[in-house]
Structure formats: C-alpha cells, structure tokens
Amino acid sequence: MNVEQLNAGLSEVREAHRFDEGALRAWLRDHVPEAEGELTVRQFRGGQSNPTFRLDTAGRSFVMRRKPPGVTVPGAHAVDREARVIGALGKAGFPVPRIYGLCTDDAVIGSWFYVMExxxxxxxxxxxxESVAVEERPAYFDAMNATLAQLHNFDPAALGLDDFGKKGNYFDRQIARWSRQYLSDEAAGRDANMDRLIEWLPANIPPGDESRIVHGDYRADNxxxxxxxxxxxxxxxxxLSTLGHPLADFVNHIMMYxxxxxxxxxxxxxxxxxxNLMPEQDYIAAYCRRTGRDGIDHIGFYRAFALFRLAAIYHGIKARALRGTAASAHAEELAAxxxxxxxxxxxxxxxxxxxxND
Incomplete structure (x- = not known):
C-alpha cells in the first residue's frame, strides 16, 4: 500500500481508541458553543502518535486530537503543547487551524485532548x-519552502513562546531524548546501526547554535x-514542535529527497x-535566501541526525504496534x-x- 491508501480518509472509531461520545458532547456544549446539535465522530486513518478524529455537528465540523489510551512514553503525546503553539502562531498570521478548546481532565474521555478548526x-x-498540473508543481514546492522559512524567521519571544523549549545545546538534548526513548522501549528490540549512531552523533555536533520554533515533522502530508x-x-x-535549531527542522524536511x-x-x-519538481540544491538555496544564510555547512551531520530521529520514531511505532496501542491500523506495515x-x-x-562539511 502507498501512504495515501494507508492514511487518507475516515473510518469508524477503532476499538482501541473508543471513548464516551456522550461525555465529549457534553464537554463541547460547555466549552465550544459553535458545536451545536447532534455529534458524529469518525477517526482519521492517518496519524501514528496522537489519534485524530473528525467531529461533525449540525452546522460545523471540527478536528479533535487526543493522547492515546494506555501507558505512554514520558514527554510524548503532549497535546497541550500542540494546542499552545498552534494558538500562538495563528495570532501571528501563520497558517494553522483555529483552536477552540483544550481539555486536561482525563475523566472526560480518558485522556487529554484539544478541539480545533x-x-x-x-x-x-x-x-x-501528481494531481497538480506539471507546470504548476514548482509553485507548490515554493509554497512549502516559503512557509517553513516564515516559521523559522519568527522570534519566539514575540509570540509568547520564549519558554516553549529549552534554549541552547539543541542537538545534545535531542540526541539524548531520542536515544533514551529508543533504549527505554525494549518492546521493539535493538539495532546495531542505532547503537552506532548513539555514539557517533554526540561526538560530531557542528559548532554554533540557534533557537527558533521548529515544527519537527514538516512535510507535504502534514x-x-x-x-x-x-x-x-x-x-x-x-x-514534535519545540524551540530548536532551524537547520535540524529544514534538513528533516528535505529528507523527502x-x-x-x-x-x-x-x-x-x-x-x-x-x-518538474524543484531540485534539492535549488530548494536549499531558496530557503537560505529567505532566512539570510550563505549556505548550510555540515549538512551530512544534519541528514544523519534527521534519519536517526525518524528511525527512533518508527521504533516507537513498532513498539506501540506490538503492545496494541498504535494510533494507526497500519502501524505494523509502517514499522517494518x-x-x-x-x-x-x-x-x-x-x-x-x-x-x-559537504
């Protein structure tokens, strides 16, 4: 199956993610006045971490993201952080959905959730x-490029997000975080390449540091x-958003190539x-121009880090699939x-x- 077949569309709420829809309807009535009338809940097929649902009411549709049920890795599935950054960016004119409400009471549906446009x-x-006319495709690449550059040009303090993550030593902290999650979740087993990377990456971090809002998973289907x-x-x-090094975010994005x-x-x-897609080097040059850079040194390290991080995420997907708590019905296929x-x-x-330095 391709990624669209795996993720596109809606389904009935999966057995592992069912909740009291009556309790949600009551919460919406008290916190989201726009959600009037009967409520229909369906689950998006995609999403590997936080289960995501479409909520249809009489006059409007909403999207709900919730923490998955069951035991979760500490620090993961932070829907409150998602709601916060989306709300702040929306006020600054960045293209994000409107946030309608956040619930941090597990008693409502069993885990924290937020509702958005x-x-x-x-x-x-x-x-x-592929569904876009060939001559128009460069414009779509340019839109992705410009939007990510816009994100990285924001001053976090100006958005009230100066405390959205720790500052400095981003790669040290990220490598430690994903190494810790990989090592602590024994269900999916160990991998010799991951073990090598856990040693190599901390010893090869490039000099210098920057701190901007980073998305963490910026790609076309997000x-x-x-x-x-x-x-x-x-x-x-x-x-996965936080304060971090913008080049980590950008190079993670261009892993599409x-x-x-x-x-x-x-x-x-x-x-x-x-x-008629934008070549990788042209894409890099456009981003550098928009963010005031002469180029990207040490891009090989950034690529290795981006792939290590993605591998650690897939390791977590595999572990959740083995435990039966994965958000996607196709988690086993992806974890392979x-x-x-x-x-x-x-x-x-x-x-x-x-x-x-490449």
Missing part, C-alpha cells in the same frame, strides 16, 4: 504533487493546501526534472521500515566522515 482544502500524500491555489491553508501535526517512496513517499529514485531507516542514517554518518 477543520480546515477544508487539499492534502497531498506525497511531494510528487499541511492542507488551498482548494485551488498553490498556497498552504494550514500546517498540521505539531506534536533522500527517502525511498516506500517511506513517507520520498522522492529517491524519482526523475525530478521529468516531474524501521531497520532501513537506521541503515540510511548510519550511511549518512559514514558519508559525512568521508566528505567533511
């Missing part, structure tokens, strides 16, 4: 933009495009010129890619050793 538009499940224009109407899925189609519908092996991601990450580390 259901933004109508187009979701492209891969960066090939955004809603305008119904007819090459413009982003809403950026979704802010679970390095990943095979089987993993997040990557572009590896795609004829970029024939598909985990060893390849670890291999690709170590390959980038080896290439960085050979090429130096």
């Amino acid at each position: 259901c933004v109508e538009g187009r979701v492209f499940w891969n960066a090939r933009f 955004m809603v495009f305008h119904p007819v224009e090459p413009r982003i109407a809403a950026v979704l899925d802010w679970e 390095r990943l095979p189609p089987a993993i997040l519908s990557g572009l590896r092996g795609v004829d970029i010129a024939a598909s 890619h985990y060893p390849l991601l670890a291999q690709l990450a170590w390959s980038e580390a080896e290439a960085a050793l050979t090429k130096g």
Whole structure:
C-alpha cells in the first residue's frame, strides 16, 4: 500500500481508541458553543502518535486530537503543547487551524485532548504533487519552502513562546531524548546501526547554535493546501514542535529527497526534472535566501541526525504496534521500515566522515 491508501480518509472509531461520545458532547456544549446539535465522530486513518478524529455537528465540523489510551512514553503525546503553539502562531498570521478548546481532565474521555478548526482544502500524500498540473508543481514546492522559512524567521519571544523549549545545546538534548526513548522501549528490540549512531552523533555536533520554533515533522502530508491555489491553508501535526535549531527542522524536511517512496513517499529514485519538481540544491538555496544564510555547512551531520530521529520514531511505532496501542491500523506495515531507516542514517554518518562539511 502507498501512504495515501494507508492514511487518507475516515473510518469508524477503532476499538482501541473508543471513548464516551456522550461525555465529549457534553464537554463541547460547555466549552465550544459553535458545536451545536447532534455529534458524529469518525477517526482519521492517518496519524501514528496522537489519534485524530473528525467531529461533525449540525452546522460545523471540527478536528479533535487526543493522547492515546494506555501507558505512554514520558514527554510524548503532549497535546497541550500542540494546542499552545498552534494558538500562538495563528495570532501571528501563520497558517494553522483555529483552536477552540483544550481539555486536561482525563475523566472526560480518558485522556487529554484539544478541539480545533477543520480546515477544508487539499492534502497531498506525497511531494510528487501528481494531481497538480506539471507546470504548476514548482509553485507548490515554493509554497512549502516559503512557509517553513516564515516559521523559522519568527522570534519566539514575540509570540509568547520564549519558554516553549529549552534554549541552547539543541542537538545534545535531542540526541539524548531520542536515544533514551529508543533504549527505554525494549518492546521493539535493538539495532546495531542505532547503537552506532548513539555514539557517533554526540561526538560530531557542528559548532554554533540557534533557537527558533521548529515544527519537527514538516512535510507535504502534514499541511492542507488551498482548494485551488498553490498556497498552504494550514500546517498540521505539531506534536514534535519545540524551540530548536532551524537547520535540524529544514534538513528533516528535505529528507523527502533522500527517502525511498516506500517511506513517507520520498522522492529517491524519482526523475525530478521529468516531474518538474524543484531540485534539492535549488530548494536549499531558496530557503537560505529567505532566512539570510550563505549556505548550510555540515549538512551530512544534519541528514544523519534527521534519519536517526525518524528511525527512533518508527521504533516507537513498532513498539506501540506490538503492545496494541498504535494510533494507526497500519502501524505494523509502517514499522517494518524501521531497520532501513537506521541503515540510511548510519550511511549518512559514514558519508559525512568521508566528505567533511559537504
């Protein structure tokens, strides 16, 4: 199955994620006046971490994101953080859904959740933009590029997000975080490439540091495009957002060029010129121009880190699938890619050793 077949559309609420819909309806009545009348709840097929639901009422539709039921890894599934960053960015004019309410009372439906606007538009499940006219595709790439640059140009303090994460030593902290989650979740087992990366990455962090708001999972299928224009109407899925190094966020995004189609519908092996997609080097140059950079040194490290982090996320998906708490019904199929991601990450580390700063 491709990523669209795995994730597109809605289904009945899965057995593992069912909750008291009457309790939710009562909460909406008290906290979201716009949610009037009968309530219909369906679950989005996509989403590997926080289960996501469409809430249809008499006059309006909403989206609910909740923590998954059961035991969760400390620090993960922070829906309160998602709601906070979305709310702050929306006030600054960044394209995100409107937040209607956050519930931190487990007694309502069994876990914390928030309700936001259901933004109508187009979701492209891969960066090939195959349903878009060939001559228009560069404009869609440029929209993704410009929107991420806009995010990274914000001053967190000006948005009231100066305390949204720790400042400084971003890579030290991130490597430690994902290493800890990988090592603590024994259900999915160990991988020799991951073990090598846990040693190599901390010893090869580039000099210098920056602190900006980072999305953490910025890719084509985590955004809603305008119904007819090459413009982003809403950026979704802010679970991994924090204060961090913008180059980590950007290089994680451009992994679309390095990943095979089987993993997040990557572009590896795609004829970029024939598909009229923006070449990787042009994409990097456009981002650097928009953020006032001369270029990106040490990009090999950033690539290895991005793939290590993604491998750690897939390791968590595999563990949740084995425990029966995964948000997606197709978690086992996705988790099968985990060893390849670890291999690709170590390959980038080896290439960085050979090429130096790239």
